[in-house]
Amino acid sequence: MTENSTRAGTIRTEAVCRHYPMGDSVIRAVDGISLEVGAGEFVALLGSSGSGKSSLLNLIAGLDRPTSGAVIVNGDNLAEMSSEELSRYRRHSVGMVFQAFNLVGTMTLLENVELPMRFAETERGPRLERAREALQRVGLGGRLTHRPSQLSGGEQQRAALARALANRPSLLLADEPTGNLDSHTGNEILDLLHECNERLGMTLLLVTHERSLAERYAERLVFLADGKVVGEQANVPAFQRVAAGGSGKGTAGTQTQEGEQQ
Amino acid sequence: MKADDLVDLAARNLRESMFRNSLTTLGIGVGVASLVAMLSLGIGLQQLADRRLARSGLFDTIVVTSRRSLRGFDRADNRNGVPPAESRPLDEKARAEMARLPNVLEAVPDLRFISEVRYECKPHLAMVAGLPLSARDKDAFDNMQGRFFSSDAAEEAILQIQFADELLGIRQKLGESSSKASGQTQTLIGKELTLRYAERVPSPAAPESKPAEEGGGAGDRSGALKHAPQPPAMAAFSVVPRERKLRIVAVTDQDPEGMRGASGARVFIPLPMVEKLHVMLPSGLRGSEPDFSNVPAYLSLSVRVKSPDRVESVQDAIRKMGFSTFSTLDAARSLRRFFAVLDLFLGIFGSLALAVAALGIVNTLVMAILERRREIGIMKAIGASDGDVKKLFLAEAAVMGLVGGMLGVALGWAMGRLINAGANVYLHRQNLPSEELWAVPWWLVAGAIAFAIVISMISGLYPAARAARLDPVQALHYE
Numbered sequence: 001m002t003e004n005s006t007r008a009g010t011i012r013t014e015a016v017c018r019h020y021p022m023g024d025s026v027i028r029a030v031d032g033i034s035l036e037v038g039a040g041e042f043v044a045l046l047g048s049s050g051s052g053k054s055s056l057l058n059l060i061a062g063l064d065r066p067t068s069g070a071v072i073v074n075g076d077n078l079a080e081m082s083s084e085e086l087s088r089y090r091r092h093s094v095g096m097v098f099q100a101f102n103l104v105g106t107m108t109l110l111e112n113v114e115l116p117m118r119f120a121e122t123e124r125g126p127r128l129e130r131a132r133e134a135l136q137r138v139g140l141g142g143r144l145t146h147r148p149s150q151l152s153g154g155e156q157q158r159a160a161l162a163r164a165l166a167n168r169p170s171l172l173l174a175d176e177p178t179g180n181l182d183s184h185t186g187n188e189i190l191d192l193l194h195e196c197n198e199r200l201g202m203t204l205l206l207v208t209h210e211r212s213l214a215e216r217y218a219e220r221l222v223f224l225a226d227g228k229v230v231g232e233q234a235n236v237p238a239f240q241r242v243a244a245g246g247s248g249k250g251t252a253g254t255q256t257q258e259g260e261q262q
Numbered sequence: 263m264k265a266d267d268l269v270d271l272a273a274r275n276l277r278e279s280m281f282r283n284s285l286t287t288l289g290i291g292v293g294v295a296s297l298v299a300m301l302s303l304g305i306g307l308q309q310l311a312d313r314r315l316a317r318s319g320l321f322d323t324i325v326v327t328s329r330r331s332l333r334g335f336d337r338a339d340n341r342n343g344v345p346p347a348e349s350r351p352l353d354e355k356a357r358a359e360m361a362r363l364p365n366v367l368e369a370v371p372d373l374r375f376i377s378e379v380r381y382e383c384k385p386h387l388a389m390v391a392g393l394p395l396s397a398r399d400k401d402a403f404d405n406m407q408g409r410f411f412s413s414d415a416a417e418e419a420i421l422q423i424q425f426a427d428e429l430l431g432i433r434q435k436l437g438e439s440s441s442k443a444s445g446q447t448q449t450l451i452g453k454e455l456t457l458r459y460a461e462r463v464p465s466p467a468a469p470e471s472k473p474a475e476e477g478g479g480a481g482d483r484s485g486a487l488k489h490a491p492q493p494p495a496m497a498a499f500s501v502v503p504r505e506r507k508l509r510i511v512a513v514t515d516q517d518p519e520g521m522r523g524a525s526g527a528r529v530f531i532p533l534p535m536v537e538k539l540h541v542m543l544p545s546g547l548r549g550s551e552p553d554f555s556n557v558p559a560y561l562s563l564s565v566r567v568k569s570p571d572r573v574e575s576v577q578d579a580i581r582k583m584g585f586s587t588f589s590t591l592d593a594a595r596s597l598r599r600f601f602a603v604l605d606l607f608l609g610i611f612g613s614l615a616l617a618v619a620a621l622g623i624v625n626t627l628v629m630a631i632l633e634r635r636r637e638i639g640i641m642k643a644i645g646a647s648d649g650d651v652k653k654l655f656l657a658e659a660a661v662m663g664l665v666g667g668m669l670g671v672a673l674g675w676a677m678g679r680l681i682n683a684g685a686n687v688y689l690h691r692q693n694l695p696s697e698e699l700w701a702v703p704w705w706l707v708a709g710a711i712a713f714a715i716v717i718s719m720i721s722g723l724y725p726a727a728r729a730a731r732l733d734p735v736q737a738l739h740y741e
Contacts, residue, residue: 058735061643063642063734064735087645087646088645091644102636102640102643103640106278106637116644116645119644119647119650120645121263121264121267167645
């Protein structure tokens with residue numbers, strides 16, 4: 001797990017804090033989290049709403065800057081990057097999937113998937129080809145010219161995933177990707193995310209509040225509360241247990257849970 | 263992001279809120295249209311004035327006189343600091359020299375003489391003047407009844423309308439416009455008149471040795487000229503009365519000679535013909551001695567210059583040759599200044615509408631930012647830099663400017679046409695010929711579109727900067 005931290009897809013946070021001033025008080029959304037994620041790992045960040053898991057994800061995604069501490073991805077400290085460098089990092093190293101899908105409603109699926117490649121200045125020819133390919137991968141090859149509003153939630157999330165993959169990032173960050181979907185569709189999305197992690201070797205960070213979802217594929221569960229890590233446990237993904245003939249739930253391996261309420 | 267992607271995205275974003283963006287673009291269009299209409303009117307008026315003045319011969323013509331005959335011009339020359347050159351006769355040699363000067367189109371002698379004109383056996387006394395064929399293009403012939411001389415040597419005449427009335431025995435009431443009588447003067451065209459004049463025939467006994475004196479004693483000569491004009495006769499030539507029949511081809515109600523017409527010629531005949539007639543000219547009596555020759559000196563010459571801005575240099579050159587000159591160059595200069603100020607004011611008024619349109623762009627784009635907050639957040643999350651977002655909004659402003667500019671030019675052109683058509687209806691009612699009051703040169707088209715784009719982009723600066731500053735995390739949470 002503690003591999004060379006400069007490898008593509010490695011994440012290390014060092015006592016990272018993100019505080020928001022709110023009137024006279026300060027909201028400590030992320031309050032000194034140190035975390036290491038190896039390249040190609042599938043880690044689930046678990047916690048109730050307001051636990052700071054999304055804020056942490058935004059810091060790792062380079063959408064936000066830490067108040068203090070360091071976020072080191074692929075060996076570079078995001079806290080020290082200029083906004084131009086950060087945008088380049090987001091463009092090339094990170095793919096994001098959101099709860100609200102966040103497709104551009106005025107664009108077709110193909111155009112949505114093309115968009116990150118436009119920012120990456122990919123030539124039109126390869127851009128279109130890769131966008132089609134990505135949409136095909138998520139099973140939307142026949143709906144290239146549809147607009148997001150013409151699609152079901154599951155389909156929209158697939159398109160969003162295709163967009164996240166467009167620039168072939170080393171990091172895939174999913175923020176409650178199944179939150180707006182029924183459980184069946186949610187599982188399908190999770191399958192796709194897992195496939196990306198397995199086949200493309202992307203590091204996958206999944207933010208969710210549903211433990212069962214996290215246990216399905218994640219190799220490690222990290223529990224957050226009030227902006228702090230309150231527990232961490234290795235997880236044998238449920239699908240592996242099923243494959244191994246095991247039954248029931250429960251978690252194998254070392255459990256280093258420090259108690260959910262601190 | 264690449265420029266073509268930028269424009270592509272900007273255009274598709276604009277298409278999304280078609281109605282609002284169309285209204286904004288229309289606003290720019292109206293602004294540009296008013297600017298184009300105002301400026302094209304100003305330019306059109308200026309061109310009209312230039313055309314008129316050029317055809318009137320006022321601003322490209324220099325009148326050259328000899329220093330011997332008109333002392334008044336000498337004083338003007340001295341004031342202008344041109345050294346008084348040696349005084350010399352204004353003869354054919356000098357004319358040819360002037361015609362060879364750079365930028366000179368032609369140097370035409372002013373030949374005129376008082377003569378008896380007989381029409382239907384009644385004698386009339388009139389000033390007869392030679393008219394060069396180049397005078398055909400002057401505006402004095404716009405309203406002429408009949409046609410211009412068919413050739414240099416045609417035995418034809420053009421009458422001034424008052425003289426035509428006189429020939430017909432029509433007495434004009436005081437204050438009555440001469441053009442009112444045009445119905446009757448029409449009947450004169452095609453009729454014949456007889457010109458009776460005195461021809462100067464060189465006497466075989468003319469002393470040819472005289473030109474030898476030319477080299478020396480200029481001072482003596484001019485002194486002699488001032489105080490004691492010698493009798494011209496000296497048995498050097500004889501005067502023979504002649505008659506010539508001329509066909510009336512036209513009647514004009516204006517003075518075709520422009521500024522030269524101070525002496526008011528009544529009958530015009532082709533200039534080369536006047537030269538062939540060897541009429542005994544008044545100048546022949548005054549200014550051709552003591553170096554008397556067979557070639558008579560001219561009273562004055564009109565030198566036509568290629569363009570009004572060459573007048574000054576040509577004028578200087580002619581003064582150095584030793585002649586007095588006169589032109590209305592200064593009047594032309596102040597006229598240009600007037601039009602520059604007029605254009606400026608029209609431009610300012612036209613720009614006001616564009617300024618209002620610029621506010622419309624600011625408003626539209628600020629609204630767009632509010633509406634597209636989430637979209638901006640998404641773009642940033644998937645890798646758009648602040649610069650990309652800024653450029654995208656600027657590109658949207660520029661596209662609106664471009665489309666609005668083109669629309670405005672078209673609209674302004676149509677407005678100009680309309681103004682022109684309206685003005686011409688008015689001119690027709692006043693029995694005046696139609697005019698192009700309005701001109702849209704290509705630089706105005708290109709300039710107006712470029713100006714619209716620049717104004718739009720300046721208007722887009724603030725919204726674009728605001729969009730670029732948007733925090734992606736907040737923008738993504740915005741519903």
